[in-house]
Amino acid sequence: MFTRFHLSMAWLHTWFGLVLGYVLMACFFFGTLSVFDREFDRWALPDTRFEPQPMPSFDKVLQPAFAQLQPSPVEYDLQMPVLHDPALGAPTPRLQLPPDEYWAYTTHRDPVLAIGAGFRVPLAKDPTAENHIHGDATLDPRSGALVRADQLKIGSQWFYPMHYGLNWHWNNLGIYIVGLAALGMLAALVSGVVMHRKVFKEFFTFRPKKHTQRATLDLHNLTGVVALPFHFFFAFTGLLIFAGYYWFPVSQFQLKALHDQHEVVEARHTGLPHARSGVAAPLASVDAMVAEAQRRWAARDAAGQVGFLQLHHLGDANGYVSVYRAGSDRVALVGEGIHFKASTGEVLREDPAPSAVGQITEFLTGLHLQHFKHWLLRWLYVLGGLLGCVCIATGFVFFVEKRKQQHAKTDALGSRLVDALAVTTVTGMVLAAVGMLVANRLLPAELANKGEWEKWSFWGVWLLALVHALARSGPVARARINPAWREQSWALAVLAVAAVVLNAVTTGDHLLKTVITAPYWPVAGVDLSLLVTAGVAVWAARHLARRERPATAPTTNAHPTPLAEVAHG
Amino acid sequence: MTRNARIATPFPRLDIGLRIVCATLGGWAFSWGLVACGTAALAGLGLSFHDAEAAMQMLGLLSLLGILLWSVAGTSAVQIAGWLVGGATLLNAGAWLLQRALLA
Numbered sequence: 001m002f003t004r005f006h007l008s009m010a011w012l013h014t015w016f017g018l019v020l021g022y023v024l025m026a027c028f029f030f031g032t033l034s035v036f037d038r039e040f041d042r043w044a045l046p047d048t049r050f051e052p053q054p055m056p057s058f059d060k061v062l063q064p065a066f067a068q069l070q071p072s073p074v075e076y077d078l079q080m081p082v083l084h085d086p087a088l089g090a091p092t093p094r095l096q097l098p099p100d101e102y103w104a105y106t107t108h109r110d111p112v113l114a115i116g117a118g119f120r121v122p123l124a125k126d127p128t129a130e131n132h133i134h135g136d137a138t139l140d141p142r143s144g145a146l147v148r149a150d151q152l153k154i155g156s157q158w159f160y161p162m163h164y165g166l167n168w169h170w171n172n173l174g175i176y177i178v179g180l181a182a183l184g185m186l187a188a189l190v191s192g193v194v195m196h197r198k199v200f201k202e203f204f205t206f207r208p209k210k211h212t213q214r215a216t217l218d219l220h221n222l223t224g225v226v227a228l229p230f231h232f233f234f235a236f237t238g239l240l241i242f243a244g245y246y247w248f249p250v251s252q253f254q255l256k257a258l259h260d261q262h263e264v265v266e267a268r269h270t271g272l273p274h275a276r277s278g279v280a281a282p283l284a285s286v287d288a289m290v291a292e293a294q295r296r297w298a299a300r301d302a303a304g305q306v307g308f309l310q311l312h313h314l315g316d317a318n319g320y321v322s323v324y325r326a327g328s329d330r331v332a333l334v335g336e337g338i339h340f341k342a343s344t345g346e347v348l349r350e351d352p353a354p355s356a357v358g359q360i361t362e363f364l365t366g367l368h369l370q371h372f373k374h375w376l377l378r379w380l381y382v383l384g385g386l387l388g389c390v391c392i393a394t395g396f397v398f399f400v401e402k403r404k405q406q407h408a409k410t411d412a413l414g415s416r417l418v419d420a421l422a423v424t425t426v427t428g429m430v431l432a433a434v435g436m437l438v439a440n441r442l443l444p445a446e447l448a449n450k451g452e453w454e455k456w457s458f459w460g461v462w463l464l465a466l467v468h469a470l471a472r473s474g475p476v477a478r479a480r481i482n483p484a485w486r487e488q489s490w491a492l493a494v495l496a497v498a499a500v501v502l503n504a505v506t507t508g509d510h511l512l513k514t515v516i517t518a519p520y521w522p523v524a525g526v527d528l529s530l531l532v533t534a535g536v537a538v539w540a541a542r543h544l545a546r547r548e549r550p551a552t553a554p555t556t557n558a559h560p561t562p563l564a565e566v567a568h569g
Numbered sequence: 570m571t572r573n574a575r576i577a578t579p580f581p582r583l584d585i586g587l588r589i590v591c592a593t594l595g596g597w598a599f600s601w602g603l604v605a606c607g608t609a610a611l612a613g614l615g616l617s618f619h620d621a622e623a624a625m626q627m628l629g630l631l632s633l634l635g636i637l638l639w640s641v642a643g644t645s646a647v648q649i650a651g652w653l654v655g656g657a658t659l660l661n662a663g664a665w666l667l668q669r670a671l672l673a
Contacts, residue, residue, distance in 0.1 A: 001575065001584070001585070001588060001641055001642070001646075002574050002576065003574050003575070003576060005642055007574050008641050008642040009638070009641070012637075012638070012641040180593070183633055183637065186634045187634060190634065190638060236630065239630050240626065240630060243626040243627075243630060244622070247597070247600070247601075247630065247633070248600070248604040248605075248625075248629050250605040250622070250664075251608075251618070254605045254664060254665070254668075255608060255609060255664065257668060257672055258609060258612060258618065258668045258671060258672065259618055259622075261672065262612070262618035355617070355620050357620040357623050358619075358620060358623070360623075360627075361623045
């Protein structure tokens with residue numbers, strides 16, 4: 001496109017970065033929050049504020065809980081017409097579908113347990129397929145009671161899916177957009193390194209006292225370079241986790257025949273029954289199977305907590321129980337499953353050590369999904385994620401600063417629009433997240449569908465931030481700073497402090513208690529982070545006010561911009 | 570980034586449009602072919618299907634990135650499009666033939 005390679009890379013960096021940057025900001029910010037998704041869950045659901053629990057007894061706690069599960073009415077309405085064959089008879093009513101599969105999942109940070117069941121559609125169109133309609137719930141493992149289903153786990157059910165799918169479920173469009181943005185991130189990183197070529201120098205260069213354009217570019221380069229391996233690995237491993245879903249699902253399409261043949265061979269090799277036999281059989285003690293699995297892990301010198309438990313082909317002679325280890329002692333996402341015959345408890349199979357390719361995949365996915373128990377590393381992830389946010393945000397600001405003088409002269413709207421969208425995706429997005437926490441504490445606990453109200457409050461605050469940023473963008477057209485940056489920073493400071501106060505008032509878990517008298521770090525950590533956010537927002541607002549003031553006189557960016565400084569984008 | 574640093578082309582907007590199509594759809598079609606053909610080939614050489622698929626997916630992602638960068642930096646957009654269409658066709662045909670041979 002250009003006669004010189006680095007100019008092509010600069011074009012790519014500027015325009016792909018601008019268009020996809022808004023999405024990447026959401027990925028990085030909510031990805032950062034997801035590092036502590038379980039802690040946000042505890043903050044939002046005061047009933048679940050107790051210590052993490054190991055996988056409870058199946059025979060005493062889980063089995064009665066599983067018996068209470070029902071197929072989801074929404075999934076029943078959607079899937080029954082797809083799976084059921086009307087030529088074979090009337091569809092089985094929802095509450096009469098027989099359970100075929102149970103599962104339970106926990107991590108070292110979960111006081112409550114996620115459980116679920118797959119219910120079998122008896123008269124199915126394709127009897128060889130799985131034909132499941134699902135139902136799930138959250139369980140208090142101390143009592144075996146189910147936690148209310150209409151409560152939203154704000155961390156793990158809202159912030160976490162936001163970072164990989166934007167919570168935009170229509171045809172999974174959000175997941176596809178994030179996939180494209182992640183590829184754009186990799187390209188922006190490579191092109192960013194190519195166009196600067198002074199990576200080592202930029203590691204140490206930050207001149208905050210210089211004018212906005214120079215200081216912003218310094219910060220953009222510094223945050224990009226300091227966490228370069230982190231940014232690259234997270235974009236790459238994020239892509240890798242979904243590669244078989246949206247980029248290259250070759251085994252579902254082009255190579256389906258080869259894949260299916262391999263599945264049959266593998267099933268024969270593992271000895272685990274692929275389908276029901278049709279012969280009824282009882283269930284032996286699952287607790288005894290778990291104890292045997294733990295004994296075998298201990299013999300390998302591995303930590304013995306169960307992370308995932310799954311029962312297949314319930315009540316059938318082909319039924320089996322899979323017990324997987326919680327991999328909290330290593331980065332790689334391990335399973336090390338041991339499988340038992342459900343009716344006798346006999347070991348059917350012990351998963352072998354993964355192949356070289358399997359080890360690499362487990363390590364890369366584990367690096368992204370962080371099931372390990374290492375708090376310092378977890379905080380370093382937060383730091384890396386926030387550096388990514390700063391890098392993207394300063395990219396927007398630099399784009400605007402570089403062009404707004406010129407756009408002011410020609411009455412072009414570009415800078416004004418880009419700036420308003422930047423305000424919305426930087427301060428507006430944080431406002432939406434904190435606003436959701438405030439709504440969580442203000443809405444009554446007994447409100448039906450409380451989670452839905454919280455979601456609407458999130459989108460509502462974000463939409464307000466957009467409207468505000470657009471409405472206040474006039475000064476950008478005159479080459480000045482949009483006051484919405486400052487005003488939203490103040491709003492953020494107020495909301496963040498309000499969230500901490502509301503938590504103390506409505507739950508009694510104030511910081512003195514959660515830090516000193518009865519330490520409970522999941523809630524204290526969120527409260528302290530909110531206070532730090534408020535502090536940074538106040539500092540930013542005051543700093544912006546100082547920057548805005550001379551803008552009334554024609555001195556802002558009045559310095560002629562040296563050529564060297566416009567080399568970026 | 571001055572205007573005269575651009576490579577001369579009679580239809581600059583069309584050139585940018587074609588490069589973006591090459592960077593996204595072209596890269597995807599080529600990399601899909603690479604993953605499919607590579608997976609079939611590695612499976613044929615005795616690697617388990619899932620290992621072959623996982624290894625090729627990693628390579629496929631790097632191929633997507635490389636093609637994206639090449640589509641913007643390459644001299645001629647038409648030439649890049651030609652290579653991508655040709656390569657994607659050959660690789661996908663190769664994958665299909667290999668699968669047929671392996672299942673026979």
